[in-house]
Amino acid sequence: MRLHAVEHGHRLPQRLKLLLIRLVSMRRVPDVVKTLFYRPEFFGGPMCDWTQAVMRGPSLWSVGERELFAAFTSRLNQCLF
Amino acid sequence: MENRAGRHAALTKRLLESVLATSGHTATKLRRAVFARAFGPHPLTTLPLSPPLSGTERGTGGEDIAPDLAAYVDKVAQHAHKVTDEDLAALKRAGNSDDVLFEATVSAALGAGLGRLERGLSALRGEASPPDPLSRVDPHPLTPSPSGRGGTQE
Numbered sequence: 001m002r003l004h005a006v007e008h009g010h011r012l013p014q015r016l017k018l019l020l021i022r023l024v025s026m027r028r029v030p031d032v033v034k035t036l037f038y039r040p041e042f043f044g045g046p047m048c049d050w051t052q053a054v055m056r057g058p059s060l061w062s063v064g065e066r067e068l069f070a071a072f073t074s075r076l077n078q079c080l081f
Numbered sequence: 082m083e084n085r086a087g088r089h090a091a092l093t094k095r096l097l098e099s100v101l102a103t104s105g106h107t108a109t110k111l112r113r114a115v116f117a118r119a120f121g122p123h124p125l126t127t128l129p130l131s132p133p134l135s136g137t138e139r140g141t142g143g144e145d146i147a148p149d150l151a152a153y154v155d156k157v158a159q160h161a162h163k164v165t166d167e168d169l170a171a172l173k174r175a176g177n178s179d180d181v182l183f184e185a186t187v188s189a190a191l192g193a194g195l196g197r198l199e200r201g202l203s204a205l206r207g208e209a210s211p212p213d214p215l216s217r218v219d220p221h222p223l224t225p226s227p228s229g230r231g232g233t234q235e
Contacts, residue, residue, distance in 0.1 A: 002169045005179035043187045046096040078162040
């Protein structure tokens, strides 16, 4: 993570969630999750709602197909997530 | 054909308003200019933005953005994987806080993403669309060749 605030500057509720994720998964929390949890009222909250509707909401495409589109797009963008 | 905003208009509007219209560490004017610059060359009239982007914001979008920040915005929008620690360090040395850079990065990413979505949906609708800014960069190694295109055969 290149921005210190997004790596370590979360408020207490988000910090506790990140700790829980780390303990349960026993691995480093992905940067994208830290980004979504940083000032969630600004970006992460509405972005997660939007993503949930697009990726899991009613659609002609199955969830698997949508995930495949997302993975392929990320690959084209050279994004590991 | 359904408008791009379509079924998810309310969620898109909420996301745009949150990122571009709420108070933050940067002026909303700057965030809107960053968004418009990253969005690229396409009419923004279909976006559920209130108020709609002004002519200046819909132009180059560079008038209100410092040159170093504008270069960073272009990098995020066109090839985010090339952003380096040094890019951020230089912007911080120039006086930008983490929160300023966070807001600028989110605005740029949102603009770039929605711009591509809009151009893609325009193509599906058969509308003429200005060239994608990405077409100015080198072909990506994963660019499908005409002989090896994907898709289903029906």
